[in-house]
Amino acid sequence: MKNKFLLTVCLLMMSWGFIDAQSYFADGLSAAFHQERREALRTLMPANSVAVFFSNPVKNRSNDTEFMYRPNSDFYYLTGFREPNAALVVFKEAQLIDGQSVKEIIYVQPRDPRKEQWDGERLGVDGVKTKLGFEVAFTYADFMKKPAVNWNGMQQILSFPIGDFEGGSYNAPLKDMVATFKGMNLRTEAPSSPNLNELMNALRVVKTEEELVLLTKAIEISGKGHMEAMRSIKPGVSERAIQGVHEFVHKAMGAEAVGYNSIAGAGNNATILHYVDNYQVNLQEGLLLMDIGAEYRGYSGDITRTVPVKGVFSPEEKAIYEIVLESMEAGIAACKPGADMRDVQQVSRKVIDDGLVRLGIIKKGERHPYFPHGIGHHLGLDVHDRGGNVKFAPGMVLTVEPGIYIPEGSNTDPKWWRIGVRIEDNILITENGHINLSNFVPKTVEDIEAIMKEEGVLQKLAVQ
Numbered sequence: 001m002k003n004k005f006l007l008t009v010c011l012l013m014m015s016w017g018f019i020d021a022q023s024y025f026a027d028g029l030s031a032a033f034h035q036e037r038r039e040a041l042r043t044l045m046p047a048n049s050v051a052v053f054f055s056n057p058v059k060n061r062s063n064d065t066e067f068m069y070r071p072n073s074d075f076y077y078l079t080g081f082r083e084p085n086a087a088l089v090v091f092k093e094a095q096l097i098d099g100q101s102v103k104e105i106i107y108v109q110p111r112d113p114r115k116e117q118w119d120g121e122r123l124g125v126d127g128v129k130t131k132l133g134f135e136v137a138f139t140y141a142d143f144m145k146k147p148a149v150n151w152n153g154m155q156q157i158l159s160f161p162i163g164d165f166e167g168g169s170y171n172a173p174l175k176d177m178v179a180t181f182k183g184m185n186l187r188t189e190a191p192s193s194p195n196l197n198e199l200m201n202a203l204r205v206v207k208t209e210e211e212l213v214l215l216t217k218a219i220e221i222s223g224k225g226h227m228e229a230m231r232s233i234k235p236g237v238s239e240r241a242i243q244g245v246h247e248f249v250h251k252a253m254g255a256e257a258v259g260y261n262s263i264a265g266a267g268n269n270a271t272i273l274h275y276v277d278n279y280q281v282n283l284q285e286g287l288l289l290m291d292i293g294a295e296y297r298g299y300s301g302d303i304t305r306t307v308p309v310k311g312v313f314s315p316e317e318k319a320i321y322e323i324v325l326e327s328m329e330a331g332i333a334a335c336k337p338g339a340d341m342r343d344v345q346q347v348s349r350k351v352i353d354d355g356l357v358r359l360g361i362i363k364k365g366e367r368h369p370y371f372p373h374g375i376g377h378h379l380g381l382d383v384h385d386r387g388g389n390v391k392f393a394p395g396m397v398l399t400v401e402p403g404i405y406i407p408e409g410s411n412t413d414p415k416w417w418r419i420g421v422r423i424e425d426n427i428l429i430t431e432n433g434h435i436n437l438s439n440f441v442p443k444t445v446e447d448i449e450a451i452m453k454e455e456g457v458l459q460k461l462a463v464q
Helices: 002-016 031-044 073-079 113-119 124-130 169-183 196-204 209-232 239-252 267-271 315-333 341-358 445-451
Strands: 049-054 060-062 087-097 100-108 137-139 156-158 263-266 287-292 294-296 303-308 397-400 403-406 419-422 425-429 434-436
Touching (some): 031 073, 031 087, 031 196, 049 073, 073 087, 073 196, 100 124, 124 137, 209 239, 209 287, 209 294, 209 303, 209 445, 239 263, 239 287, 267 403, 303 315, 303 419, 315 341, 315 397, 315 419, 315 445, 341 397
Parallel strands (some): 049 156, 100 137
Antiparallel strands (some): 049 087, 087 100, 263 287, 287 303, 397 425, 403 419
């Protein structure tokens, strides 16, 4: 069994070596998807308007190294383009420019063999035409110069607020485009018109079938990471090692990144909502909260499970855990078309409040700090995806994630201290209700304790 596992991993790693820069997302969204999304945006835009988008800047990590580049989610959604130093212009109505009917323009980095040898292949102008389906494309040096757009003839110019960002040679072309755009002092969207955030929220909140294939895969990978981590958690492990198990499974199953900074907090660290240091070693007891999700072809899973380091819940841990699980099940039951996050929050919070009263941790009607966050959020290209507090409709994907957190020193019996529990699943709204896309990941006390008896990858590799 061990040899079969290692052979599978080796075959996967060998296959990655033959994936070049531009075929990396060959199983991702199609060019037709991005074209259709631009058309959908066009239908929402006000008459005689134009929308302008800029790519994300490159982010410095330290000295002369940069973080792995990730495109702006809106920009990727509309283009499929994954390189920096780019801009997109979308017209409501086709414009006759230099004798050509133009609906949209993309500006990209030029091909450069020397730089591509160092940093990877670029699509260039020809590439975005042949591979991404753009008819009109220029390099960034031509932004707002070619073609000769009558910008002042537009009734409304839609764009996001553009702040300052770090410099560096990698971002120089983007900074020049932004400065050119700001320097033209164009009339931006009227106060009475929908802004670009509202338009993109409306577009992205309901997922297409093509998106759901990728999002479901991201959730599957995330869930299998949780299951392998549960098997690997034994006394003596470290938070960082458990983080590593998750992220190893992500990569082995083809995910390109994590959807957000991984949270693996044990003991009192589990009561810190966004604890990402994951530094604690030699775990012996208490609970370990894992809020970790994979990013697959741009889409993120977001699953949380909380498990006992010893493999068996103590009576106090079990009591808190089962309140959170009951709260989660009540919240998921409320997920259906026409409901909204407030409905889910209300039923979930009531279960937690009643449970804490029952345990004597709070008094009935008492305001308390033990469930300090909202019940969930939309999920997609961003882990906290676009959508806002809208009525649920088929095709929306959201999280339900109640929690109870009792830090050391809380105003309650010390036997409850250092217990932090969050459970989170990913829910697809359907015509008749919902589907729990992450329901395959163990979450009852009995199922968690059972899977934790199995041997995990850390034990197979003799790693703590």
